[in-house]
Amino acid sequence: xxxxxxxxxxxxxxxxxxxxxxxxxxxxxxxxxxxxxxxxxxxxxxxxxxxxxxxxxxxxxxxxxxxxxxxxxxxxxxxxxxxxxxxxxxxxxxxxxxxxxxxxxxxxxxxxxxxxxxxxxxxxxxxxxxxxxxxxxxxxxxxxxxxxxxxxxxxxxxxxxxxxxxxxxxxxxxxxxxxxxxxxxxxxxxxxxxxxxxxxxxxxxxxxxxxxxxxxxxxxxxxxxxxxxxxxxxxxxxxxxxxxxxxxxxxxxxxxxxxxxxxxxxxxxxxxxxxxxxxxxxxxxxxxxxxxxxxxxxxxxxxxxxxxxxxxxxxxxxxxxxxxxxxxxxxxxxxxxxxxxxxxxxxxxxxxxxxxxxxxxxxxxxxxxxxxxxxxxxxxxxxxxxxxxxxxxxxxxxxxxxxxxxxxxxxxxxxxxxx
Amino acid sequence: xxxxxxxxxxxxxxxxxxxxxxxxxxxxxxxxxxxxxxxxxxxxxxxxxxxxxxxxxxxxxxxxxxxxxxxxxxxxxxxxxxxxxxxxxxxxxxxxxxxxxxxxxxxxxxxxxxxxxxxxxxxxxxxxxxxxxxxxxxxxxxxxxxxxxxxxxxxxxxxxxxxxxxxxxxxxxxxxxxxxxxxxxxxxxxxxxxxxxxxxxxxxxxxxxxxxxxxxxxxxxxxxxxxxxxxxxxxxxxxxxxxxxxxxxxxxxx
Numbered sequence: 001x002x003x004x005x006x007x008x009x010x011x012x013x014x015x016x017x018x019x020x021x022x023x024x025x026x027x028x029x030x031x032x033x034x035x036x037x038x039x040x041x042x043x044x045x046x047x048x049x050x051x052x053x054x055x056x057x058x059x060x061x062x063x064x065x066x067x068x069x070x071x072x073x074x075x076x077x078x079x080x081x082x083x084x085x086x087x088x089x090x091x092x093x094x095x096x097x098x099x100x101x102x103x104x105x106x107x108x109x110x111x112x113x114x115x116x117x118x119x120x121x122x123x124x125x126x127x128x129x130x131x132x133x134x135x136x137x138x139x140x141x142x143x144x145x146x147x148x149x150x151x152x153x154x155x156x157x158x159x160x161x162x163x164x165x166x167x168x169x170x171x172x173x174x175x176x177x178x179x180x181x182x183x184x185x186x187x188x189x190x191x192x193x194x195x196x197x198x199x200x201x202x203x204x205x206x207x208x209x210x211x212x213x214x215x216x217x218x219x220x221x222x223x224x225x226x227x228x229x230x231x232x233x234x235x236x237x238x239x240x241x242x243x244x245x246x247x248x249x250x251x252x253x254x255x256x257x258x259x260x261x262x263x264x265x266x267x268x269x270x271x272x273x274x275x276x277x278x279x280x281x282x283x284x285x286x287x288x289x290x291x292x293x294x295x296x297x298x299x300x301x302x303x304x305x306x307x308x309x310x311x312x313x314x315x316x317x318x319x320x321x322x323x324x325x326x327x328x329x330x331x332x333x334x335x336x337x338x339x340x341x342x343x344x345x346x347x348x349x350x351x352x353x354x355x356x357x358x359x360x361x362x363x364x365x366x367x368x369x370x371x372x373x374x375x376x377x378x379x380x381x382x383x384x385x386x387x388x389x390x391x392x393x394x395x396x397x398x399x400x401x402x403x404x405x406x407x408x409x410x411x412x413x414x415x416x417x418x419x
Numbered sequence: 420x421x422x423x424x425x426x427x428x429x430x431x432x433x434x435x436x437x438x439x440x441x442x443x444x445x446x447x448x449x450x451x452x453x454x455x456x457x458x459x460x461x462x463x464x465x466x467x468x469x470x471x472x473x474x475x476x477x478x479x480x481x482x483x484x485x486x487x488x489x490x491x492x493x494x495x496x497x498x499x500x501x502x503x504x505x506x507x508x509x510x511x512x513x514x515x516x517x518x519x520x521x522x523x524x525x526x527x528x529x530x531x532x533x534x535x536x537x538x539x540x541x542x543x544x545x546x547x548x549x550x551x552x553x554x555x556x557x558x559x560x561x562x563x564x565x566x567x568x569x570x571x572x573x574x575x576x577x578x579x580x581x582x583x584x585x586x587x588x589x590x591x592x593x594x595x596x597x598x599x600x601x602x603x604x605x606x607x608x609x610x611x612x613x614x615x616x617x618x619x620x621x622x623x624x625x626x627x628x629x630x631x632x633x634x635x636x637x638x639x640x641x642x643x644x645x646x647x648x649x650x651x652x653x654x655x656x657x658x659x660x661x662x663x664x665x666x667x668x669x670x671x672x673x
């Protein structure tokens with residue numbers, strides 16, 4: 001057994017013996033698992049060289065080879081080259097964190113002024129067919145599953161919209177069976193009644209399906225690659241369509257080809273070598289920007305969090321200083337992209353990072369299913385579906401809004417028009 | 420005779436167009452007052468909010484709104500945004516901004532000409548944001564633009580008159596007001612553009628990122644006024660480096 005993965009594996013008494021046996025075999029026997037580089041039937045293959053460029057650069061990245069001199073040179077350049085970016089991500093840049101933050105802040109102000117966008121995620125279903133070992137929704141985790149009905153979706157959205165929020169990110173677990181495209185499309189149509197700006201974070205789909213969702217009202221698609229190291233990816237995503245690494249990689253490009261206005265990217269920092277993952281995430285954005293210059297691209301920076309039934313999961317070597325370094329490097333290399341910092345991070349970190357480089361934060365967050373009324377208005381909700389992960393910053397929309405203003409920033413609820 | 424800026428038949432005594440993005444809404448009023456601005460731009464996509472604090476509530480009365488079409492990626496989207504703006508009560512002025520480039524936010528001149536033509540026919544006072552290209556400026560004039568708004572440098576870059584030579588060509592050749600937009604980072608750069616004969620200056624980031632937003636708006640006002648006065652008065656003789664030759668070149672003439 002892979003000892004490194006041991007922290008993730010949790011069994012449930014509720015699993016029948018044959019299921020448990022299969023689960024253990026998936027965990028222990030790589031030959032029992034499918035080829036993670038092979039597309040499944042129905043998965044669209046697109047012609048694109050972006051993947052090869054990103055992976056070649058990531059594989060060649062030897063971050064220990066960079067020196068303080070490289071970092072100083074990078075900080076003195078007016079435009080940040082890929083080589084400069086590699087230096088800024090390297091351990092040699094750690095002593096320069098304050099200088100990086102200053103430069104990042106300057107770039108942020110140039111491109112975004114003092115504005116910070118607010119959004120909230122809405123999980124509409126937590127059914128999932130994948131076994132991703134670190135995720136609370138994974139198919140072997142014994143949690144309360146739920147899929148909101150159209151009426152419940154409408155109600156949840158109304159509760160959120162009444163709080164003042166205008167941008168929503170709709171999420172599902174990855175189940176084509178329980179949350180099919182039309183179910184999501186109908187939910188998006190409902191969202192248009194309540195929100196100005198709609199994004200989705202669902203399982204990757206084909207171009208025609210993204211086009212359908214775009215026509216329903218979605219303009220932003222977020223897909224986290226989790227890790228760009230496909231060998232590592234294989235050991236963490238043991239079952240389900242998510243296991244297919246290259247199909248996931250091309251998701252944003254398919255979404256842009258389908259007419260979406262923008263796309264979000266990230267690795268889940270802490271799963272693998274975070275410096276290599278950060279490099280690959282940024283280059284994924286960089287090369288897609290060169291190919292689709294009109295697209296509005298954004299980076300997130302999620303770190304591992306504890307989940308229901310497993311409180312041992314943690315971001316390992318990605319401390320807050322490392323995270324800050326990564327985000328400053330992102331900003332200096334890609335001054336024009338949005339940077340989102342989610343409620344996985346503490347209030348203190350988020351207050352600080354919005355002054356440097358983050359341009360979007362979530363507020364009033366629940367990663368559970370159907371519990372916004374309970375959380376927003378203190379009502380009892382016993383039927384809610386369990387959460388994907390434990391959040392850290394539980395601030396309400398109102399508190400977040402005030403805190404941003406008090407920090408000298410300008411909270412913006414919408415900067416978008418559907419045309 | 421009073422020196423007025425005329426845009427689509429509307430007269431203004433101020434030649435400073437203030438942006439409203441990237442800074443706190445409650446500073447807009449003070450910035451307008453200290454900057455003496457009579458026109459303020461606003462991104463319709465920012466005004467498209469249910470927020471209790473809509474940007475529109477912060478704009479003082481008597482100031483002309485110049486809604487922009489930022490977010491539009493082509494002419495059709497710009498036209499839709501402009502029509503929406505008029506329907507929302509933002510008036511007939513529109514700054515056409517069409518960007519097919521999320522990195523530098525450079526305007527798409529071709530689509531801009533197309534949108535200008537459609538909107539001018541619909542009675543809008545169209546102020547197109549453009550890359551300073553003489554042929555395009557002529558096309559915009561023929562399409563019915565009320566002014567042209569060439570960029571000095573990429574938006575937010577505060578780099579000043581990077582396109583100086585080409586803006587000068589527009590000033591020399593185009594009969595419309597030439598409003599220098601984007602990239603002006605310092606009052607001195609605004610002054611320089613006005614000395615060249617620009618009709619007005621549009622600035623946002625330079626003011627939004629200043630330590631004291633209203634005070635910087637005031638500094639821009641002074642610089643713009645100084646540059647305008649210098650231009651109207653007629654700039655004095657500017658010596659080239661090394662001075663002029665002492666012996667007259669025409670001394671051979673009898």
